[in-house]
Amino acid sequence: MNNNFKNGCDKMAKKDFTGAIIDFSKAIEENPKDTWSWYRRAEAKDRINDKKGALEDLNKLLEINTHFTLAYFFRGNLKSGEFNDKTGAIADLSNVIDSAPDGNLSLLTGFGGGIDMKGCVERAYFNRGNAKFDLEDYSGALEDYRNSIKIKSNALAYYNCGNCLALSGELKEAILEYDMSIKMDPKYTPAYANRAKAKKESCDYKESIKDYDKLINFKKNDAHLYLERGEAKLLLKDFNGVIEDIKKAMNIDKDYYNIYALYGACKYEMKDYPGALENFNIAIELNPEEAFLYHRRGQTKEHMGNYTEAVKDYDKSIIMDPQNSFLFLNRGGCKMWMKDSLGALKDFDMAIELEPDNSYYFVMRGSAKDDLGDHKGAIEDCNKAIALNPEYAKAYYNRGLAKSNLGYKQSAIEDLNMAGKLGYNENILSEIIKEIQSNS
Numbered sequence: 001m002n003n004n005f006k007n008g009c010d011k012m013a014k015k016d017f018t019g020a021i022i023d024f025s026k027a028i029e030e031n032p033k034d035t036w037s038w039y040r041r042a043e044a045k046d047r048i049n050d051k052k053g054a055l056e057d058l059n060k061l062l063e064i065n066t067h068f069t070l071a072y073f074f075r076g077n078l079k080s081g082e083f084n085d086k087t088g089a090i091a092d093l094s095n096v097i098d099s100a101p102d103g104n105l106s107l108l109t110g111f112g113g114g115i116d117m118k119g120c121v122e123r124a125y126f127n128r129g130n131a132k133f134d135l136e137d138y139s140g141a142l143e144d145y146r147n148s149i150k151i152k153s154n155a156l157a158y159y160n161c162g163n164c165l166a167l168s169g170e171l172k173e174a175i176l177e178y179d180m181s182i183k184m185d186p187k188y189t190p191a192y193a194n195r196a197k198a199k200k201e202s203c204d205y206k207e208s209i210k211d212y213d214k215l216i217n218f219k220k221n222d223a224h225l226y227l228e229r230g231e232a233k234l235l236l237k238d239f240n241g242v243i244e245d246i247k248k249a250m251n252i253d254k255d256y257y258n259i260y261a262l263y264g265a266c267k268y269e270m271k272d273y274p275g276a277l278e279n280f281n282i283a284i285e286l287n288p289e290e291a292f293l294y295h296r297r298g299q300t301k302e303h304m305g306n307y308t309e310a311v312k313d314y315d316k317s318i319i320m321d322p323q324n325s326f327l328f329l330n331r332g333g334c335k336m337w338m339k340d341s342l343g344a345l346k347d348f349d350m351a352i353e354l355e356p357d358n359s360y361y362f363v364m365r366g367s368a369k370d371d372l373g374d375h376k377g378a379i380e381d382c383n384k385a386i387a388l389n390p391e392y393a394k395a396y397y398n399r400g401l402a403k404s405n406l407g408y409k410q411s412a413i414e415d416l417n418m419a420g421k422l423g424y425n426e427n428i429l430s431e432i433i434k435e436i437q438s439n440s
Contacts, residue, residue, distance in 0.1 A: 002027045005037050012044060020044040035065045042074065051082040069099045073120055077127055086131040093128040097121060122151035129160060138164040155185035162194060171202045189218050193228075200232050208232045223249040227262050234266055242266045257286035261293060268300055276300045291320035295327055298334070307338045325354035329361060332368070341371040359388040363395050370402050378402035393422035401432070409436050 008023030024041035027034055042057035058075040061068055076092030079085040100121050129144030142164040149157045162177035178195035181188055196211035212229035219225055230245035243266065249259045264279035280297035287293065298313030314331035321327060332347030348365035355361060366381030382399035385392055400415030413433055420429045 002030060002034065002037070004030065005034070005040070008037070008040060008044070012040065012047075015047075017044040017047040021048075033064050035061050035068055035071075038064070039068070039071055039074070042071075046074075046078070051078060054078060055083070067099075069096050070120065072096050073124055076124070076131075080127060080131045080134075086135050089131045090128055093124045093131070096124040097128070118151060122148050125151070126157060126160075133160065133164065136167075138168050142168075153184065155181045155188045155191065158184065159188065159191045159194070162191070162198070166194065166198050166201075171198045174198050175202070187218070189215055192218075196228065196232075200235070203235075205232045205235045209236075221252055223252040223256050223259065226252075227258050230262050230266075234262070234269060237269070239266055239270055255286060257283045257290070257293070259283075260286065261290075261296065264296060264300070268296070268303075273300050273304045277304070289320070291317040291324070291327070294320070295330065299330065302330075302334050302337070307334050310334050311338075323354060325351040325358070325361070328354070329364065332364060336364075336368065336371070341368045344368045345372065357388060359385040359392050359395065362388070363392070363398055366395075366398050366402065370398070370405065375402045375405045379406075391422055393419045393424040396422065397424050397429070404432075404436050409439075412436055 004023045004027040008020040008027065011017070011020035011023060021041055021044045024037045024044060027037040028041065031037070038057050038061035042054040042061070045051075045053040045057065055075065055078050058071050058078070061071050062075070065071075072092040072095040076089045076096070079092060080089035100117075125144045125148035129141040129148065132138075132141035132144060142161055145157050145161045145164065149161075158177050158181035162174040162181065165171075165174035165177060175195055175198050178191045178198065181191035182195070185191075192211050192215045196208045196215065199205075199208035199211065209229055209232045212225060212232065216222070216225050216229065226245040226249040230242045230249070233241040233245065242262070246259055246263050246266070249256065253259070260279045260283035264276045264283060267273070267275035267279060277297065277300045280293060280300060284290075284293045284297065294313045294317040298310045298317065301307075301310035301313060311331060311334055314327060314334060318324070318327045318331065328347045328351040332344040332351065335341075335344040335347060345365065345368040348361060348368055351361045352358070352365060362381040362385040366378040366385070369375075369381060370378035379399055379402045382395045382402065385395035386399070389395070396415045397419040400412045400419065403409075403412035403415060413436060416424075416429050416433055416436075420426050
């Protein structure tokens with residue numbers, strides 16, 4: 001063994017990384033093709049946070065020996081982290097994995113004594129999964145995490161599997177992965193948090209609350225957790241429970257704007273619109289940069305009949321979040337109350353442009369067109385809504401009204417009867433059908 005290389009290794013063990021770099025540099029001067037000296041110098045540079053220098057050494061090493069698997073592993077991790085080169089990281093980590101086909105770890109090259117080859121491949125799968133996850137390739141990331149688990153099970157890998165599934169909309173499967181994560185580490189709080197969120201999104205609010213209970217036992221001074229639990233209680237209409245959690249959050253951080261946002265939402269659901277308005281005002285005062293706060297305040301003002309001020313709040317929310325179709329929908333709906341059907345139509349056009357597969361948006365635009373006398377346009381929009389959702393009662397109801405306005409009485413009655421079969425209010429339908437028949 002080269003003495004300079006040995007000295008460098010000794011200094012690495014003593015955490016004298018600068019001294020180790022000097023010795024490894026001498027070893028490289030003596031033998032520029034000594035790949036282990038390049039590798040260890042890269043390690044030393046990494047330890048003093050010279051990431052660029054470490055990457056340069058690994059690049060040089062792999063020019064000398066393209067089969068040095070550990071260098072690909074090291075370089076892949078550097079690219080994924082410091083340099084945010086996820087695609088490059090995937091290529092390097094794939095090189096590590098491909099060096100061990102079918103798990104045959106004996107084919108790995110470039111490893112010295114004391115290296116955990118099996119662990120290296122497991123981490124390569126795991127880290128490649130992380131890179132794919134960051135690129136929003138959740139299917140590819142999930143496959144890598146599961147391959148990592150086959151080599152070595154751990155709570156974080158199961159947790160990451162759950163995240164891939166949750167972001168892909170597979171909430172039940174995600175919950176099972178979070179279950180496994182918690183089974184392996186009963187104190188792993190991120191798994192409880194994401195399982196609670198997945199249960200809430202699955203409308204299993206009671207089970208979601210149980211997870212928040214456990215989280216709060218771990219983190220009693222986290223105001224955000226009380227609010228998350230309060231949101232689940234709000235969805236169960238447990239208003240007293242919501243207010244209890246709000247008060248607990250206030251005791252921790254009374255200036256946290258989300259406390260007042262939740263309080264406003266609770267008051268809104270209780271139909272205490274003045275109380276809701278008061279709390280949304282406080283939330284906006286604490287954080288005037290959140291679009292959803294103006295949206296919620298706008299909804300509150302709309303329910304109070306203050307349409308002009310509601311539209312102003314919707315305007316602010318849209319400026320902050322112009323890609324949110326729901327904001328255009330709500331502003332359009334408010335304009336309908338103001339008898340500004342043309343303004344509403346423009347908003348519904350924008351909502352549909354942003355979300356063209358939403359049947360409700362077509363129904364609302366059809367209503368605006370019908371109000372403007374464009375009955376054929378209204379029918380066309382209702383047709384589109386029904387194509388997207390064949391059991392949408394409101395679409396048949398609105399189409400029936402539009403047909404009636406054009407004098408298509410029999411077809412109108414057929415649509416209204418279909419709306420009734422799909423659950424629309426029979427008393428309303430009966431009166432409208434009688435009126436159509438009396439005008440025959």
